[in-house]
Amino acid sequence: MRNKIFTLSCLLVFAFGSVLAQETETETKKVDKPVRSPFESGYLIDNQTTVIQPVKTLEFVIQHKFGTVENGHSDLWGLYASGANIRLGLNYVVAKNVQIGLGVTKERMTTDFNAKWTILEQTRNNTVPVALALYGNIAIDGRDKDQFHDDFKSSNRLSSFFQAIVGRKFSDEISLQTGLSFAHYNLIDEGNYHDKVGVHLNGRFKVSPQGSVIFNLDVPLDLGYLDTEAEDYDNPKPNFSFGYEISTSTHAFQIYMGNSSGLIQQDIMVNNHSKIDLDNYMIGFTITRLWNF
């Protein structure tokens, strides 16, 4: 029930946004151009935005999450703790609003291949009131096969994630996104689900020309019928992160705290059993660097 209320709330936010038309961007005389920078980067904490850079842009991304802050100063709030996770990624914009990328992540020695397509861009005069993007990835667990069960097959290594993202820039300061996703693991640890449908809500509030307060919420839905053998499993916990972003011409720096150690989204949606509790929070950062060719 709570999940339904949450989904309805998200839809209402966007519906009201369209009706109120709080666009403060400059109106153009002829063509209704896309709004300027609904987000500063293609990444928002550990999720995607509808933003894709201009064609022939190469983006390098560094994502890192330290250990949990529960031990306080004894391990410098997780900075000295074990269990940190890191992902390095490269994305390239091959055509207008089409991006492909790959990344490597420490957790499960994962290599992921991903693509994003922004089908619709929100325009300044509301001809198109929202942006719509599709994102998907396929990831390969690169650990030694001894780490899997005896009946190992190569396909056991695969997982995937697909997401539709709808976003709106409500004003120069406020941009929000919501999304619906499907995450899948071919092989999962005992007690986890193979498939997980989730909803997402994230956004930014710009507090200065270069600085924004940012947040992200991922909610794995408890839809038992998708995996009937897993009735007694604990549903993965929501991931709520908040932080601050500083952007420049070629960089976006995001420092945040969140309660999931995952860096690829299927990991966040399927494997996160850390509930939203301050002790489970970890400090993380995302840095992007752009080159234009």
Add this chain to the structure above:
Amino acid sequence: MKKFKNIFLGLSLVFAAILFAAFTLPQDKKVGGPWEIPAKYKTMKNTFKDDASLMKVGKMLYTKHCKSCHGGKGEGNGPKAKSMKTAIRSLKMAEVQAQSDGVLYYQSFIGRDEMPNYEKKITDDEDRWAIINYLRTLK
């Protein structure tokens, strides 16, 4: 003991040499030479010249793309300016402001040497003119 004395003497000489060099070597960087502006840009018209609604956009884009070198007020004293080989002129200077919009456009977005090309970062012409309009307010 004599060994430590020699090390101390050696380090003192190195320190003195660095101190001496600091005062004698030229520290002032030179501004770049005259720009060669193609005729197309000399006569280029600012199609958004009187568009006051672009002022906020121009300021926002200046802050994002230009401030780190040219400084918050265009005085050429941004945090990256010190690492440049060329001195950055203040955008408030009369000789800078006396140039036509088209010349400023060329210098700002086509660039040369340490002034990078911004055509691929700022792709919309309206956004580029918004920055030029904002530069005009820095007088």
